[in-house]
Every structure is written in C-alpha cells, then in structure tokens.
C-alpha cells in the first residue's frame with residue numbers, strides 16, 4: 245500500500261476530489277430505493293410517510309413530483325459520476341505518463357551490461373502492461389474500492405433502520421460471497437501471472453523476429469519462425485483460455501450465491517409482509533438494496549486480490565527503477581582530450597566469469613593509428629568496449645595520462661566515436677541518420693562526411709537522394725552502404741578525438757576500404773584511430789598493430805616488423821595475399 249500511495253504523490257488532491265465525487269454519486273444512488281418505498285407505501289398505499297413526511301407536506305400524493313425528484317437525483321448522480329471519472333483518470337493518466345517517462349529515462353542510463361542481459365520483450369512488457377495495471381488500479385479500482393465500502397456501509401445502515409430482522413437475512417451470504425471471491429481471486433493470480441508471462445514471451449518472439457528479419461530470410465528460417473511463433477501464440481491462448489474458463493466458473497457460482505441470497509430476502513421478506521412486520525415498499529427497497537450490495541461485494545474480493553496483481557506490477561517496475569544507473573561520480577572530470585591511449589595490465593572478465601582479456605599492454609600517441617587483428621572471439625570488440633566504459637575492467641587505461649575511470653563516461657563517449665560492424669540505423673532519412681548526433685549540422689558538413697566515407701555518390705543515386713528514408717534498421721541499404729552511413733555519422737562530429745572502427749569496413753570492397761582510410765587520414769590527421777579488421781590490407785598502414793589471441797596480445801609492431809616475424813600475422817598475410 246505504501247508503494248501505491250507513493251505513486252499517487254502529486255495527485256492526492258485530485259484523487260481526493262474523485263473520492264468526494266464518488267461519495268456524492270453513491271449517496272444519490274442510495275436515495276432512490278427510499279423514494280420507491282415511499283411511493284409504494286405512502287403514495288399508492290396509505291402508510292405514514294415517516295422521515296419523508298416533508299415530501300408529503302410539500303407535494304401531497306402527486307406522483308409526477310416523485311418522478312421529477314428521481315430524475316433530478318439521477319441527473320446529479322450522473323454529474324458526479326462524470327466528475328469522478330474525470331478526476332480519477334486525470335490523475336491516473338498523468339501518473340502513468342510520468343511513470344513511463346521515468347522508466348524510459350532510467351533505461352537510457354542503465355549500464356550497457358544490463359541491456360545485454362535483459363530480454364527486450366520483457367522490458368517492453370514492464371513499460372507497457374505493468375504500467376497499465378498500475379494505471380487501471382489507480383484510475384478505476386482504487387476509487388471503486390472507496391465506492392464499494394461506502395455503498396455497503398450506507399446501505400446496511402439504511403436497511404437496519406428499515407428492518408433490523410430482514411437486514412440479518414439480507415447480509416447472511418455476504419461474508420460467504422466476499423470470502424469466496426477473495427479466495428478465488430487470490431488463487432487465480434498465478435493464472436494472471438502465467439498469462440502475462442506468456443504474453444511477454446510472445447512479444448519477445450515477435451520483436452526478435454522483426455529485428456532479425458534479414459537473418460530469417462538469409463537462412464530460410466521462415467517456417468521455423470512461424471512454428472516458433474505458433475508455439476508461443478498457442479501457449480498464450482491456452483493460458484488466457486484457462487484464465488477465462490476459471491473466471492467463468494467463478495462468475496457463475498458467485499451468481500448462484502447471489503440468487504440464493506436474493507431468494508432468502510424474498511421468502512423471508514414476503515412472510516414478514518404477510519405478518520405485517522414490514523410494508524411492501526420496504527420489501528421492494530430491500531430487494532433493490534440487496535442487488536446494489538451483492539455485486540460490489542463480489543467486486544470487493546476481486547479488487548482486493550487485484551491489489552496483489554498491482555503489487556506484482558509495482559515490484560516489476562521497482563526492479564527496473566532500483567537498478568543502478570550510470571551516474572557522474574564526484575571524482576570524475578571532463579578533461580581536454582588529445583588522444584594518447586595507454587593500456588597497462590588490463591584484465592577483463594564478463595559477469596559470467598569468462599576471462600576475455602589478459603594482461604593487455606600498449607600505447608598509442610595522439611593522432612596515431614592502432615590496428616587490431618585477431619581471430620573471432622579473441623576479444624577485439626571487448627577491448628574497444630572497455631575504452632568506451634561499457635564495462636568495468638581491472639588494470640589501468642589512461643587517456644592523455646588520466647585514468648579512464650576518473651573521466652565522465654558521457655564525456656569519454658562524446659570524444660570517442662565508435663563505428664560498429666553491424667550498425668543500427670534509424671527509420672529516418674539518410675540525411676537525418678548522418679546528422680543524428682545534433683540538429684545543427686550544415687548540409688555541406690553532411691555531404692563532406694558522406695564523401696569521406698565514400699557513400700556520397702551512392703546516396704545521390706537513391707530515389708530521393710539524401711531524403712531517402714531508410715527502412716527499419718536500414719534494411720533497404722546494403723551492408724556496406726549501412727557501414728558507410730554509420731562511418732559518416734561518426735566522423736561528422738569534429739569533437740571526436742578518438743575514432744574506433746570495429747570491423748566497420750568489413751562489408752566494403754578493398755578498393756573502397758582504402759579510399760575511405762585515405763580520406764579519413766586526410767580529414768582527421770590529429771585523431772587517434774583504432775581499426776579492428778580481419779583484413780591485413782586495412783591494417784597495414786597503422787603505426788602499430790597488435791595481434792590478439794584468446795585475449796592476449798601475442799604480437800605487436802608495424803606491418804613491416806610483423807612480417808619479419810614468424811607468427812599469426814605473417815601467416816594471415818600470406819593467406820590473404822594468395823586470395824588477392
């Protein structure tokens with residue numbers, strides 16, 4: 245409950261107004277049976293008006309005045325119901341919006357490691373369905389809870405005033421009904437959870453399939469994907485079907501209990517009318533109150549158990565919100581970066597315990613180029629990820645003599661441009677993709693960057709040139725074109741002092757590769773460059789080349805020096821020479 249109240253912060257007054265409106269609407273609703281009883285007993289019949297004598301004095305036996313009164317009450321009730329809906333949804337929608345914003349912001353600042361571990365579908369589910377559960381609880385259920393409690397209390401008070409004896413019979417089944425509904429909905433929670441999880445699984449499959457559409461096509465995995473989806477889809481249907489089946493069982497049995505309760509009131513009430521203990525009007529009013537009472541009692545059990553569901557959603561959301569985020573530490577600074585990089589005894593293991601980098605040592609002067617060669621899985625990408633502070637490491641990494649851990653992460657990433665082998669492009673125009681970093685790039689700067697990355701002429705052949713919209717994740721571009729757009733968007737920023745190309749020239753031909761490197765060298769001669777490649781021709785001009793094998797540097801030196809040694813570098817060179 246504490247958590248729910250926490251979420252209401254800032255909107256408690258609006259919730260208060262919603263509760264006041266529902267109190268007024270409920271009071272209006274409860275007044276109508278009294279008027280019905282008065283009409284039957286005192287206008288149609290001849291019973292004394294009792295508490296409603298003032299109506300008799302004012303309107304006599306004029307039935308139209310009662311009709312007017314009932315309509316007036318209904319109208320006022322409708323106004324209050326509207327206000328209740330207005331206030332509660334205003335508060336709930338705003339709370340949900342703030343919560344979504346908060347979650348989104350949190351997700352942006354959570355560590356890269358967290359994102360590599362979590363399933364996207366599950367995260368999306370938490371930001372949508374779980375927020376929705378909380379919104380519904382705050383917007384509908386919590387106000388309903390107030391309404392039901394008030395309705396039950398007030399109608400029982402009115403019924404006791406009319407006939408204490410019949411009231412006892414009228415509430416006989418209520419504890420049973422409440423207990424039945426509460427126990428049922430508590431037990432059924434696990435089915436709700438299963439259905440939620442099945443939905444999350446289905447979302448994950450859809451999301452993975454759409455993101456990996458190229459792989460699916462390339463490997464002819466459509467049938468496999470369809471089967472996989474059919475399985476999760478069937479699983480989801482089964483869970484929801486089971487849930488609906490159980491719910492159907494509940495509503496029918498609770499309706500049976502309700503009817504038994506109404507039957508008891510009718511039988512006992514009718515006898516009391518015959519013996520003159522109560523009037524017909526009172527019996528009719530009782531039956532009306534009874535119907536007003538039983539439905540909310542069933543709902544009450546449900547609401548209280550829904551509270552459990554809301555708690556699960558709150559916990560799932562709190563789990564994200566309590567994850568540590570990348571924060572600026574007091575000891576972190578934003579030094580001017582020239583581009584000297586030193587790795588000293590750097591070791592790194594992924595959280596699963598596997599040591600990926602072992603005692604890495606090297607130095608690059610500002611403006612120099614470092615080439616990195618190594619077999620698949622030797623730790624090349626991991627090494628440059630450390631430079632971007634995506635993971636914590638052991639040992640020392642220094643930029644211009646300052647330990648990397650004492651430089652603000654955002655600042656480091658701003659100064660180090662990283663181009664990935666498989667870049668993610670946005671579903672925007674080519675121009676927007678190249679200028680994604682800021683809104684204020686001049687057209688000339690965009691063209692210049694594209695020319696350096698040897699993609700300008702290609703872009704001009706696209707149907708709308710620079711205004712061509714790239715399909716989701718750039719599916720309409722070739723791998724090499726995507727890589728070159730990604731290179732353009734990184735090098736456009738003259739603020740970058742270090743550029744890292746993580747196998748990002750792999751999809752372009754050797755000639756274009758050389759052209760790009762030449763243009764880059766001319767454009768960014770003061771920029772320190774790290775190039776990861778499997779192609780020796782790409783690395784040959786680097787000032788220093790390191791060769792990685794199972795996380796260790798096994799060779800280091802210039803292209804010429806490395807060719808002098810017998811080792812992996814020379815072996816690969818000989819092999820690639822033969823292919824060329």
Ligand SMILES: Nc1ncnc2c1ncn2[C@@H]1O[C@H](COP(=O)(O)OP(=O)(O)OP(=O)(O)O)[C@@H](O)[C@H]1O
Pocket residue numbers: 360594595596598600618619620621622623624625626627
């Ligand atoms: N997030 C991760 N969690 C656990 N292990 C990982 C993670 N990322 C990579 N690895 C493992 O670390 C090792 C090094 O991976 P890395 O991506 O650095 O290799 P690489 O040399 O860049 O390979 P490639 O040439 O194929 O890109 C591999 O064995 C890989 O399985």
